[in-house]
Amino acid sequence: MVQGEVVINWQVTEIIQNNACVGAPTLCAADWVEKPLNTVNAVKAWINTKTGNSISDPNIMANGAYLPAVPTPELPSVSNGYDGPVYNRGTETLFFPSPSENNSVFKTNENLSESTEIVAHEYAHHVQNKLNSGLEAAKASSNANQERWARAIGGEGSADVIAALYEKSIGRPDSDAWKIMDDVLKSSQLSLVRDGTAMLDWDDWSNGSANTVFHDNGKILLNMFYRMQQAGATNDQLIKLVVDMIKTINITTDYNESKFKTFLDTLVAGAMQTILDMVWDEMVGSGGGGGGGVPSAPGNFTTIQFVGCNVYGQTVDYVNWSDVSGADYYKIYWSNSQSMSNPVHTSSPTTSWSYVWTSLYTVWAVKACNENGCSNFGPTYLQIYHWSCQQY
Numbered sequence: 154m155v156q157g158e159v160v161i162n163w164q165v166t167e168i169i170q171n172n173a174c175v176g177a178p179t180l181c182a183a184d185w186v187e188k189p190l191n192t193v194n195a196v197k198a199w200i201n202t203k204t205g206n207s208i209s210d211p212n213i214m215a216n217g218a219y220l221p222a223v224p225t226p227e228l229p230s231v232s233n234g235y236d237g238p239v240y241n242r243g244t245e246t247l248f249f250p251s252p253s254e255n256n257s258v259f260k261t262n263e264n265l266s267e268s269t270e271i272v273a274h275e276y277a278h279h280v281q282n283k284l285n286s287g288l289e290a291a292k293a294s295s296n297a298n299q300e301r302w303a304r305a306i307g308g309e310g311s312a313d314v315i316a317a318l319y320e321k322s323i324g325r326p327d328s329d330a331w332k333i334m335d336d337v338l339k340s341s342q343l344s345l346v347r348d349g350t351a352m353l354d355w356d357d358w359s360n361g362s363a364n365t366v367f368h369d370n371g372k373i374l375l376n377m378f379y380r381m382q383q384a385g386a387t388n389d390q391l392i393k394l395v396v397d398m399i400k401t402i403n404i405t406t407d408y409n410e411s412k413f414k415t416f417l418d419t420l421v422a423g424a425m426q427t428i429l430d431m432v433w434d435e436m437v438g439s440g441g442g443g444g445g446g447v448p449s450a451p452g453n454f455t456t457i458q459f460v461g462c463n464v465y466g467q468t469v470d471y472v473n474w475s476d477v478s479g480a481d482y483y484k485i486y487w488s489n490s491q492s493m494s495n496p497v498h499t500s501s502p503t504t505s506w507s508y509v510w511t512s513l514y515t516v517w518a519v520k521a522c523n524e525n526g527c528s529n530f531g532p533t534y535l536q537i538y539h540w541s542c543q544q545y
């Protein structure tokens with residue numbers, strides 16, 4: 154985490170210095186312009202790390218100042234009287250309004266660029282755009298049901314889920330993290346707060362086509378994720394699940410309640426499998442022993458002694474080798490050939506074993522093992538004393 158934060162800070166500094174900031178010089182130099190970029194970088198790093206995706210940077214525009222550079226900056230065309238917060242999927246640009254704007258909805262415009270929930274929500278629309286072109290297309294579908302489903306569940310709902318989970322990941326309590334828009338709306342607009350803790354079910358789905366309806370329907374998904382968190386799902390599981398949902402949902406087939414459940418069933422199993430794989434890789438990746446993973450192969454035998462012959466003319470050997478860090482037990486192999494196909498003894502936890510009866514010349518080898526598996530063979534050793542035991 155510390156390293157990730159260092160990288161993020163470096164990115165911000167680099168972009169500000171080299172770019173990229175196209176617009177009024179005073180705005181480019183203004184501290185508040187950096188705020189959405191800082192949060193976008195942090196959200197991006199968090200999502201990529203937790204989900205294994207590699208989502209590209211969006212453009213960011215704050216009052217005419219582009220971060221990072223876009224070849225031909227275009228002023229935002231917004232119809233609702235303020236420059237965002239909004240995501241334009243065509244130019245892949247997040248817009249945040251000017252500090253000088255004073256619209257009737259938001260408290261102050263500076264709040265919008267530093268509010269992590271708004272920045273994370275808008276960045277989530279970029280995630281949707283980059284990960285699932287079919288979902289983006291369905292947001293403009295001529296099929297009203299599919300449009301509603303794409304914009305409410307794939308769009309606003311999943312963007313709110315990502316915003317809430319991100320705020321949880323940086324330590325915000327439920328009372329803040331699951332309430333989207335609460336810290337930027339003017340008091341007269343507080344009814345528009347999207348509160349994920351408010352209990353909803355699919356019967357609350359509405360068939361309107363206004364923007365507010367898409368956000369309201371999205372609250373059902375937000376509440377579903379809140380409920381899953383309350384039921385014990387972790388933040389890491391839930392961010393994986395929602396991003397997998399964005400990535401794989403097929404609006405042309407998964408746009409109703411029962412089909413969505415079937416779709417989620419597969420997704421939950423897949424999300425858990427991916428989390429297991431990521432954790433498992435961390436635990437077995439080194440192969441060096443001691444710190445997790447398969448232990449190293451044992452070195453040379455320290456002792457192999459011919460003890461004597463038994464009454465059947467078999468060799469009795471005493472075998473000893475050096476302990477290996479990270480090994481819980483050893484598999485001792487002997488063979489009359491070089492194939493070493495079967496272990497003859499499993500030793501736990503001792504490092505030696507005596508009284509091996511072999512009837513021919515014998516090649517010895519040892520593997521070091523733990524719960525992650527066994528090492529390769531260490532060096533082999535040829536025991537030749539057996540000839541003296543042969544009975545004719």
Ligand SMILES: [Zn+2]
Nearest residue numbers: 274278309312
């Ligand atoms: Zn949105």
